Every structure is written in structure tokens, then in C-alpha cells.
Amino acid sequence: MTSNVLIIGATRGLGASLTKLYSAKPSTTVFATTRSSDPPSGHNSGNENVNWLAGIDVASPDVGQKLIAQLPSSTKLSVVIISAGYFGFETFDNPDWEKELKMYTTSAIGPVFVVHHLVHAGHLSHGSKVILVSSESGSITLRHEKEGGGNYGHHASKAALNMVGKLLSLDLKEKGIAVGLVHPGFMRTEMTKNVGFDKYWDDGGAVTPDQAAESLATFIEGFDLSKTGQYWAPRGPRDIGTAEVVLGxxxxxxxxLPW
Structure with missing residues (x-):
């Protein structure tokens, strides 16, 4: 049976690894998005099972319309993964208004409009799965003095995304569409390196995007309406520094994961 997978934010990190993984599966077609006006020259560019959708910026008000305009009208999506993200480093002494706006828009506003347009255009229906890539940093319960404060926009935008996912799950349950929130793992990516988190990679058990993609894809296979609206760490507690302190x-x- 042919399946169609849409990956929002597919040019780097987890999104690029998911694109490579899913496009290697028999009878799977991947629709992959890039913010650029042209398909990328690297990152799965020569893969015939990948259809690139260009100019898709999840932080743009017209992201839904642009997405629908490029998807073939008859396409039924079995899985949608929104992995696009932005992390702007902040401290209490140096909060940043523009960074926070971009983080909230990317994490918690754009996904609403993506899912809205996909549903109303008929691309999502009974049996479809929507996976929103969140982070353990969005769990209020797991925030602990061990890790301190700061990074207001990043943590709070992920908490907001968790609420968005919960609300979408309630709106879409009668349609048979399952919505999940996931912490894919602490990853060795340019995003975490750019905010100085590479110094924690070894001690924090950071994994490659390919490793995170494998565990996430396995989790998605078993994800269904019985778990809709829930918040999960497919790789377990191994890279969540406060998990044992808070949860035992x-x-x-x-x-x-706890909210």
C-alpha cells in the first residue's frame, strides 16, 4: 500500500534525516518542504521519491495556502511531521523580543494554519497522523532548579506547542486524525551547536539526527488515536537531565512526558 508522508522543515537536522529514512521505504512518497524558493542541491535532492515543496516558511501567515497550492489535489497524507524549528538563545539579562516572536510563531502559531489547511483541502482524513516535534523543554513539570532558568522563548514556545497539539487532537478526533507531541531526543545539530549546547552533547547523551529519526519513525508506526493528544519521548528518559530527579x-x- 502506498503511503504519502509530508515533512515540514526537511532541509537539515531531524527533518533531513526523516526525509532520507521515509523516502527509502518501498511504496512511500515523501513531500518535503524548504523555505528556499528552489529545491536544495543537497539533502536528498536527487531522490526520485522526494517531491520538494519550495518557499514554505512555517513562520509566514500564508504558509497553509502555499502548501496547498503545491500539493497535488488528490494527495492523501498518511503522516505529517512538522519538525521546522528555531532556537534563539536568551538569558534573563539578555531577553530578545524578535527571537521570542520568531520562536512562538514557528513553534505554536504556524502549525495551526498548516493543519487547518491540510484538513480543509482534504489531504488529511481518517487514519492520518500528525506529529508535532516539540521538546522536553516544553514540560513545566520537568523544569527544575538543576537546569535553571533562561531561554524563555524556546521553552515557553514548546509548552505553547504542546497546548496547540492537545487542542488540535480534540478538534480532529471525530475525523479519525491522531495528533501527537514528541521530544525526539537531544540532537547533535547545528541548532544546538549554535546556542552553545554542543558542550553538553557527550554528557547529555546527544544523538545524531539519523538516530533520532529511526526511533521517531518506529514510534509513529505504533501511534494511533488511542494516544492522540499525548506527549511522548520515543527514546525514553536517557537524554532528559531532570527526568529521574522529577519522575524517579x-x-x-x-x-x-508530563505537561
Whole structure:
């Protein structure tokens, strides 16, 4: 059976790895988005199973319309993964208004309009799965003095995304569309390196985007309406520094995260 997978934010990091992974599966067609006006020259560019949708910026008000305009009208999507993200580093002494706006828009506003337009255009229907890539940093319960404060826009925008996902799950449950929130893992990416988190990679158990993509794809296979609206760490607690401090030892994998 042919399946169609849409990956929002497919040119780097987790999105690029997911694109490579899904496009290698038999009978799977991947629709992959890039913010650029042209398909990328690298990152799965020569893969015939990847259809690039250009000029798709999840932080833009017209992201939904641009997406629908490029998807073939008859396309039924089995899985949509919104992995586009932006992390602007902040401290209490140096908060940044523009960075926060971009983080909130990218994480918690854009996905609403993406899903809205996909549903109303008939691309999502009974049996479809929508996966919103969040972070353990969006869990209020897991925030602990061990890791301190700061990074207001990043953490709070992920918490906002979690609420967005929960609300979407309530709106879409009767349509048979499952919505999940996931912490894919602490990854060795340019995004985490750019904010200085590469110094924590080794001690924090950071994994490559390819490793995170494998565990996420396995989780998605078993994800359905019975878990809709829930918040999960497919790789378990291994890279969540406050997990055992807050939740105790002997935690399972996958791990359902607390809000």
C-alpha cells in the first residue's frame, strides 16, 4: 500500500534525516518542504521519491495556502511531521523580543494554519497522523532548579506547542486524525551547536539526527488515536537531565512526558 508522508522543515537536522529514512521505504512518497524558493542541491535532492515543496516558511501567515497550492489535489497524507524549528538563545539579562516572536510563531502559531489547511483541502482524513516535534523543554513539570532558568522563548514556545497539539487532537478526533507531541531526543545539530549546547552533547547523551529519526519513525508506526493528544519521548528518559530527579528511577521507553 502506498503511503504519502509530508515533512515540514526537511532541509537539515531531524527533518533531513526523516526525509532520507521515509523516502527509502518501498511504496512511500515523501513531500518535503524548504523555505528556499528552489529545491536544495543537497539533502536528498536527487531522490526520485522526494517531491520538494519550495518557499514554505512555517513562520509566514500564508504558509497553509502555499502548501496547498503545491500539493497535488488528490494527495492523501498518511503522516505529517512538522519538525521546522528555531532556537534563539536568551538569558534573563539578555531577553530578545524578535527571537521570542520568531520562536512562538514557528513553534505554536504556524502549525495551526498548516493543519487547518491540510484538513480543509482534504489531504488529511481518517487514519492520518500528525506529529508535532516539540521538546522536553516544553514540560513545566520537568523544569527544575538543576537546569535553571533562561531561554524563555524556546521553552515557553514548546509548552505553547504542546497546548496547540492537545487542542488540535480534540478538534480532529471525530475525523479519525491522531495528533501527537514528541521530544525526539537531544540532537547533535547545528541548532544546538549554535546556542552553545554542543558542550553538553557527550554528557547529555546527544544523538545524531539519523538516530533520532529511526526511533521517531518506529514510534509513529505504533501511534494511533488511542494516544492522540499525548506527549511522548520515543527514546525514553536517557537524554532528559531532570527526568529521574522529577519522575524517579526505572522510567520506561518510550516515556509519556508530563505537561
Amino acid at each position: 528511577k526505572g522510567l520506561p521507553t518510550p516515556l509519556q
